Amino acid sequence: MSWTAVLALCAAAYALKAVGAVAASRAPDAALSERLEVLVVPVIAGLIAVQVFGDGEHLVVDGRAPALLVAAVLVWRKVPLLLVALAAGGTAAALHALGW
Amino acid sequence: MLPVDRLLRDSVSIGLATGVYAVSFGVLSVAAGFSVLQTCVMSLVCFTGASQFMFVSVMGAGGSAAAALPPAVLLAARNGIYALSLGSVLRRAGWRRALDAHLVIDESTAMAHAQRDPAQRRRGFVLTALTIFACWNAGTLAGALAGGVLGAPESYGLHAIFPAVFLALLVPQVRSREVLACALAGAGIALLLVPAAPAGVPVIAAVVAALPLMLRRRA
Incomplete structure (x- = not known):
């Protein structure tokens, strides 16, 4: 099986987590973080x-x-x-x- | 009960169950034609069970990478929503946050949100994620090397363990009628979409049920 496919899946899986984590760190205040919970x-x-x-x-x-x-x-x-x-x-x- | 800390005990229980699933992932992945190294890299780097299973199943059934990637990525997409909800749990500094992001999965998120105290949230998140990371990767390697020594997970009820665990972790978060309604609506939306939408979409779409609550709290 191709390494390209494996690495593409790995990259996509991590990118999705990272996008959420970065967005969460941009929350301007604790009240918004609480609402997002x-x-x-x-x-x-x-x-x-x-x-x-x-x-x-x-x-x-x-x-x-x-x-x-x-x-x-x-x-x-x-x-x-x-x-x-x-x-x-x-x-x-x-x-x-x-x-x- | 042993005098072991509750969070630790709960994390290890979930980790062991995950480890057994990982063995079946290892078996399935090698049977689908992936090498032992590729199988282990998936568990180490993707570290998100449902989409790994989807990926190797589609490729194993003769599908192309182009056919296997979209459903696998859809199943991984809910981790983005989880990470968004974990603002107070993930560390803020750049590389620490990057490391924490890798640990965002169903179980670590549910365990974090089941705790009320902020320090315990962080601890529940880290303990669960690290225990599962260890068990998931050890199980994957064992399954990839050993082949099909274990029967189907269904024969020992593993497929029923995870919803039970998630229920136990969800209940402490339901602190009002509105939140209960939001949970039930989420379950309803997901079930309605199972026959209609590709795998992964029903669970992500359930997030819509949180909108009324979020908008009302804003006011």
Whole structure:
């Protein structure tokens, strides 16, 4: 495979991060920085939704959905992150073994 | 629980899960025809999992670089939004900021924003990013060298771990009804766009849901 393609991807991936970082450092005041923080909320929420229900160009409900539900209950009960992760993974693995 | 600091423990947990994914990336990349060195350079320098997976999948399926780059770059674009939101977390001085920018990924961003105290934000960002950087690259090398010894990540539920982790890191940021509405709208926008838009776009487009909140706070 061509090095040009690999290096192009590397350059693009870093440039995108750098553009955001430079723009953030140009924020004139702390109040604007604080307002920009809220940008992350819907993006992470969208990421969760796509990771749970996305399958290429399709939406599917499989073992990941109940796993997220289990995670939601544990997060609400303020269970440590590691246990939340293991419980979600375990739920999805068990359902996957059952053919989900 | 062990008397280990919570942030450290959480970072290591996420790092290990990422490491297992990295092994499957290494396997997939070499199977797609990339050399071990190329595979490792991608993980070291791109350091953004979703677009690396996309890139090697398209090229492995016989696609050209011209076909593989746009979807991979779209998946990496959300890192720009993350960096923009991390103004108070990234160091300001030139080369330090350049170094910090490299560490901006889903997990480090979510971990930073899940903390309330500014010092803890910085610490969460750095700990998570460095743990993942170590595990991601070690896993990539292992996978590239070893080949397909592990089964599909689905068989041990890895694909469900990441949304669970992001949920746990998102919840502390939802401090009002408006922010909750913004999160739900973001999820809704992303889901609506999955069948209609190329991979990567749904998640970036979700940012639109933050606009009402940003404009109102300005007033």
